Amino acid sequence: MASNMTIEQGEVNKSNGNLATISLNEFKTVENGKHMYEDDDEEEEEEDRGAWGSKMDFIMACIGYAVGLGNVWRFPYLVYKNGGGSVRKIITSMPFLKQALREGIQMYYKNRVLKISPGIDEIGSLQWELVGCLAVAWVLTYACIWKGVAQTGKIVWFTALIPYGILTALLIRGLTLEGHKDGIEYYITPEWDRLSSPTVWIDAATQIFFSYGVGIGSLISLGSYNPYRNNSLIDTLVVGVVNAGTSLFAGFVIFSILGFMANELDVPVSEVVSEGPGLTFIAYPTAVYQMPLVPQLWSVIFFLMLIMLGLDSQFCVVEGFITSVMDYFTQYKLRENRTVFLLIVCGIDFLLGLVCVTEGPSNKLIIDMDSYAASGMCLLWVASWECVAISYGLGVNKYYKAISTMMGFTPGWFWIICWAGTAPMVSIGIFVFSLVDYQHAKYGEDYYYPVWGEILGWFMALASMHWIITYAVYLFLTTRGSLSERWEYVTTNKFDFELIELKEQRIEARLERKRAEAAEDLENAKDSNSDSIQARDNISTPPEYENIAYVSENGDGESLSKM
Template structure:
């Protein structure tokens, strides 16, 4: 018996879609990863390879994922199934990656929420590093099972409740409505933070350190690889988000303009984050006498050690500065978490025929339970760190080129997708898009993967990768487990017929599904 075509909910407006996609891209990586990557790779000169990577890899891949989602009107597994029956595993691979990321990403938001409260009276005291590692997280090794942290668990549970409530409300009433409120709020919060940072003594020194170009640096291959890695890391491409969000687009949505808007908005946000971060690091250098090059300017150390130390030295409104910074982290992280969890929810909704509430309850409930078991513990930080490293460097970095090669080279569907995007887009794509997507992007990802694996295997006890080398059995199990999950799901569902896509004639002139024509289905 043939299944009925599935009628998907649409975004209520183009603005709603753009804000949701930008919210997904504008995550924690913009605030605490980009400034350090830029500083270490040529400062102001890094912006050149960064923008080249955005235009030759980030935007082309966004266009591809938006187009696949809209054309095949399904979550990642359903879209790849409709593309070709043998590629459904790619969609489930992306779902698995999203599940892993969602499970650990939520706890960082819970940390930030607690630190917004701690900022009111600087509860971390004079030694923020000891407070974070000993008092707050009680951090231990990867296999130090035992102590559960109830305070952190409460905050984490609230993060999950809020996330699942938004996703359960649907695309228009949930994700879009939330994005229209919280993304402008994030802009206001970060704008206030930026203004306050720029008024600090020493801010100019920090900006000089951040923007002073090292033209010799960009001649090296490693800087270009860092630029491409940053683009893949920050744009939410390669693990199903933009395909899923694209599936809710109206049929006549402008694909290429939307991709450029999302990509440029994300990059603009990253540059502003760099300005804010290095303004306050310049102030800290002036106050403590510790040069900027010897400070922490990336990752957990920046957010939860360096910034509390900065707050301690502020001459005025220290509590307000802390609240602005950590609430910005909460909002940015939460918008990204919503998009990450939507990927598996939509996948099970599509392929198992579940209603949205059932999919949210089962899939979201399992993810929340796993998160609450694994991360409010003494080994939670190490589990998070190792999992994040392997799923990003050996999960997304493999799944993304596999998807591109399958679509562009094996199935040779790039012309069909190009024509589909061009049919409703103001800016047309052609041979340059194919060259960027089919050649430059997979080549860059392959080289990045090669260097990542080489550096991991060669890491010594004094290497920054020492922990990942020591715990690589666990890390490879996480990365390999995501692929194993994908293959099992694809085999289980191989004989399960996918619902047919909505015929073109069902759409009205505005790109919505016509109510009159829907009845005829």
């Protein structure tokens, strides 16, 4: 940087963790390494975005967001799908009662709760009890976040921690059931020959992205409420370890129960239930039914746990979306009208969810959405481009320097290798493998989606994937200049961390100055108060007034005489 420079215009959008637009016209010169300001004492008007009450509020929000149904629902069924033996027909005769134990639960789940139809093309009417549940879910989501992250940070302490107590109780009960060892052995014993299948790696990678919420944008939005100086390395390690540990922990719960069910039915663990997302809603109720005392009470507690697991993930996703919209479209004053805007968003999401609570194909449609829109290649695609954009668009060295400045120390070369090499290579590699080894979508063992159903799934996937290329093409076509100038403009990073750091240093200096002034005022007030007390003590009472009584406000006579 030159010793003398003038910054005439620009914007900085980061201020103490809060986005605020400020003019850089005030930056006058950089002279001999010192920044001079035209109006240093003048404070900029900054938008109040809110902030986390404490660092632990943010960590708990991230844990609540990352730890959800993906850990206790999606992870176990993917393990069951990829970790078990080959599917075989049951050739062992079983007593009717034991068969009913398994089929009863599964039939109730499929035929009564979901009312699954023969195909995705057979659409029935709305299931009003599920519509009511959907409405309650969105009402709770709105109630949890309508006041902002300060309120959200307190709620997640409850919604994120309570499920661990319930899972622990279910695990303890599962470990006391006969046959649990078989289920756990099935869970922790890999079939090495299946590692050659790309499907296993695709499922594993997409589960990681789905569980951590990478590529969705919510973590970025939640992190924007942190202060500028923040040790994000601690946040990353804590959330990562807790999330992975929760998935493993939930797996022990599920498979201890599956071992018990296999023992009761006298079949291998791999044949207890049909693979699929419904695995969790079949295995967990079995454990709840085996709980001591009042199983109905445990049923209520269990489903409250599922609600909390889904709720904190859901309202963090919504918070991430509305934060992005409010920060980008500041001209519409959406933040000032947050409650109304959030109500509209929740209402629209509720209406969009109605298609998932119809009779017939709703569950098959949910699986279609999970395979194409919510995870799979979408997250791999977005995450790959995020790594490429940061490492090679912004510049990995520049990014590393900025991260180090914010944290106050250098995190180490390991992260540079991950950002610039390992992460994009693995993500892109798995994405390519998923295309090469593409398999037609199916539900359960024998239902394959029709061609139009797969096309619908691809349209849902492209709804989020195409924006990366579409916006790049749009920016290139609408930029003025020659082709080479357009290309340079599109591919050149314009984000200047030095200006942000400059602004942050100024804010910190101003805050430090205010703290010093406040401390000085407090000290002066103490000295003034001390002088007043000393002066009062030095005033002597004339002898003739020492024993005069006076009447207080309540009419009681009191004496001034010394005791």
